[in-house]
Every structure is written in C-alpha cells, then in structure tokens.
C-alpha cells in the first residue's frame with residue numbers, strides 16, 4: 226500500500242518524524258503481510274497545528290457544504306468498499322461474509338443517516354429571550370480500536386464533519402490499513418486541508434500525545450476500559466472532554482415463556498459475532514434454572530455448527546481472534562472457567578481440530594457459571610459463552626446488573642410487559658428486545674465502566690458540540 230509509510234497531515238501525505246515501523250501479522254496465518262510507519266508526539270503536533278489552522282474556516286462552513294462533502298465521501302467509499310473489506314478481513318480475521326455486508330452497511334447507512342440528520346439539525350435553539358447556539362467543540366482527537374475498524378472511524382468522523390469540527394485520527398496500530406484508505410478517500414473527496422489528519426502509532430506514544438495535547442479540545446475514544454481510564458487521566462490536565470466507548474460483559478436474559486430453540490440460537494450468534502470480539506456481545510446468558518439442560522443442548526448445537534477457517538473463505542462463519550496476545554488471553558480465560566469448576570459444554574483450550582496455525586479458538590460454551598467466576602466477571606473478547614441460572618425475575622435482573630460494565634443487554638420472552646419491565650430494570654445503554662432489527666438511529670454507549678459517550682444518530686452529535694447561551698436583548 227503506497228501510503229503505509231506516511232501520515233496524512235494538512236491535506237498531504239507526509240513523511241513521519243521518525244523511522245519507527247510496525248509489521249502487521251495476518252491472524253489467520255501468523256505471517257507478516259505489511260509494514261506501517263509509527264508516529265511520535267512530533268507528528269501529533271504537526272497534525273494538531275494543521276487542524277487548528279483549519280478550524281476557523283471549517284467551523285463556519287455551511288450545512289450545504291458539509292453535506293456535499295459527506296456525499297462525496299460516500300461516493301468514493303462505495304467505489305473502494307470491496308478493497309476495504311478485503312483489508313479488514315486480512316488485518317483482523319473478520320469473516321469476509323461480515324466485512325462485505327454488516328461492516329460496509331454500517332459505514333454507508335451511517336453516512337446517509339448523518340446527512341439526513343444534518344439537513345434538519347437545529348444548531349440554534351430559542352428559549353424565551355435566551356438563544357442557545359450549538360457550536361463545534363474544536364479540534365477533536367479520534368482514537369479507534371481494531372475490532373470494527375473502518376466502521377468506528379466512520380462513527381466518529383461523520384459527526385465531526387457534520388458539526389464543523391476538525392480532527393486528528395489515530396486508528397488501532399493493529400488495523401491501520403483501512404484508515405489509510407479512508408484518508409485517501411477524504412483527500413479525493415476534497416475535504417479541506419487540515420480538517421482531517423491521520424497519524425498512525427501506538428497508544429502509549431501517539432494515543433497519549435493526543436490525549437495530553439493542549440491543542441485538542443475533545444477526545445472520542447473507543448477501546449478497552451483500561452485505555453479509557455489512561456486517556457481520561459492524561460486528558461485531565463487540559464480539561465478536555467473525553468467521550469469514551471469502552472468494554473462490556475453484557476447480559477442476555479431469556480424469560481421462561483421464550484421460544485428456547487430460537488432464543489438460544491440467537492444468543493450464541495450474538496455472543497460469537499466478530500469471532501466473539503464485539504464490545505456489546507451478550508457473553509452472559511441468564512436462563513431459568515429449570516431450563517438449564519435444554520439451553521445447554523441448544524447452545525452446544527449452535528456452537529458446534531460454526532465453520533472455522535480462513536476468514537476469506539465464504540464458507541467460514543468464524544475466523545481467528547486478533548493476535549497472539551488475544552489468543553493467549555482467551556485460552557487463559559477458558560482455563561480459568563475449567564479451574565473454577567464451570568461445566569465445559571463444548572470447545573475448550575487449544576486450537577480447533579485440524580488447524581495448525583493462526584489464532585483460532587474453539588467456540589466454547591460453559592454452563593453452571595456462578596457470579597464469582599472470572600468468566601462471569603471479565604471481558605474475554607473471544608468466542609466464549611457463559612450460562613448462569615436464575616431462580617426468579619428479580620434474581621435474573623440482579624444477576625444481569627452484577628457487573629462493573631453496562632454496555633448492552635438482551636431480553637427474550639413472549640409477554641411483552643414483562644420484557645419491557647426487565648428492560649427498564651437493567652442498567653445498560655442499549656437493551657435489545659427479542660432480537661430486533663438494527664436501528665442505526667439509536668444512541669450507542671455504556672453505563673458505568675462501559676463508558677460515558679453516546680454515538681450514532683442525532684445523539685451522536687452531542688459529544689462534538691459546545692453549548693453557548695446568549696442571554697438577554699441588550
């Protein structure tokens with residue numbers, strides 16, 4: 226890739242300030258396939274300076290100008306989308322089935338939605354003699370993870386452009402190549418110089434430089450709770466707003482009157498989405514005690530049906546996890562489940578049978594999981610489902626809420642009043658009732674240690690805006 230050794234700053238592809246590089250490893254083969262430049266605080270300084278220079282003019286751009294830019298970005302993205310899907314599959318092992326459908330749809334649907342919202346968005350609100358102006362917050366730092374790479378770049382860049390912010394983006398160092406193509410798209414779309422800047426690098430160097438930088442007004446971060454805490458601390462000295470979208474350990478409550486065959490099949494699919502690496506994956510399945518054996522049977526059937534293999538193969542339904550560290554972490558967590566006497570229903574440690582290389586994990590289901598176990602409490606980020614029994618509705622709610630996280634919850638049952646009652650009691654940012662269709666307008670974000678931001682739809686503009694109250698007539 227021609228721009229892998231460069232950064233996109235001030236509307237140009239520029240040489241990095243150091244010659245540090247990183248080799249990317251294909252998780253399906255464990256072989257290196259590309260090398261990227263790694264940035265430093267100096268590169269961040271240049272990117273921030275460009276973004277600050279661009280801000281006065283871009284913040285005053287008209288809505289029509291910003292809609293035109295978004296439309297151009299969409300057109301060029303559609304031309305290059307297959308290339309991007311291939312890159313994502315190679316970089317992080319997302320199955321080609323998903324990278325060519327759900328991931329690309331996410332980007333296109335959110336672009337269309339952002340344009341629709343921007344057409345009607347009220348940047349000025351009248352409250353009697355007071356006028357509230359919603360103004361772009363300034364230069365934003367956008368730090369994204371590897372698990373839904375281009376999708377989460379879109380989730381942040383779209384509202385930043387829509388509200389008139391300028392930005393410095395740092396994609397995950399594990400999945401930088403789709404970010405490079407994205408910067409090429411921004412360039413071709415004619416995004417004014419300095420509005421969008423891209424610096425690759427690791428969290429400790431480039432991520433920290435962005436977090437601390439006095440020239441950055443706000444950060445939108447998606448990633449682990451660990452990094453979210455570090456970023457928030459680093460940003461504190463400059464009092465920047467940090468919108469964080471962090472980890473999770475989401476619950477999936479199945480009510481007694483649910484259709485268990487369908488509910489459990491859906492539960493396994495939701496847990497194993499992106500090879501078990503979705504932030505909002507419902508990894509804790511909570512079922513009536515008397516229905517445990519039935520649940521185990523359906524869950525095993527669903528998990529055993531996964532076709533594990535090369536993610537580029539259209540027959541594959543589960544690819545590898547991201548990297549050697551992630552593989553080690555998932556193995557350790559599976560072992561902890563065994564050691565803490567959870568019942569291993571299927572899967573377990575080691576690679577799936579017949580697979581010699583790659584970070585492939587056996588789709589794993591544990592039953593009789595109790596609240597003290599690590600597999601109940603910790604985010605695993607791999608295809609591991611934990612099933613816990615409840616005795617009554619209050620018990621189910623208490624088990625669901627027994628977590629430091631609060632990103633999502635799923636509830637399945639026939640009596641909609643009970644389903645809605647449970648939804649109101651669960652402390653989570655998104656609650657999905659009976660496996661609904663995707664709603665891109667719904668705000669997405671967490672309670673508690675799952676973060677404090679809300680992305681997507683109209684609510685997704687909030688983190689990029691400052692409110693100015695102009696009071697009185699005089």
Ligand code: NAD
Pocket residue numbers: 368369370371372373395396397398426427428429431432433436447448449450451452453455456469470471472473503504505604606632670671675676
């Ligand atoms: P990560 O926290 O390791 O890295 C995310 C990004 O932060 C990367 O770009 C990384 O370089 C950077 N980073 C790491 N340490 C940093 C630091 N000290 N200062 C500044 N930047 C730093 O996360 P990951 O492994 O890439 O992604 C997986 C995690 O992301 C999981 O915990 C998952 O739940 C979470 N996630 C959350 C959401 C959400 O919307 N809530 C969405 C996707 C992923």
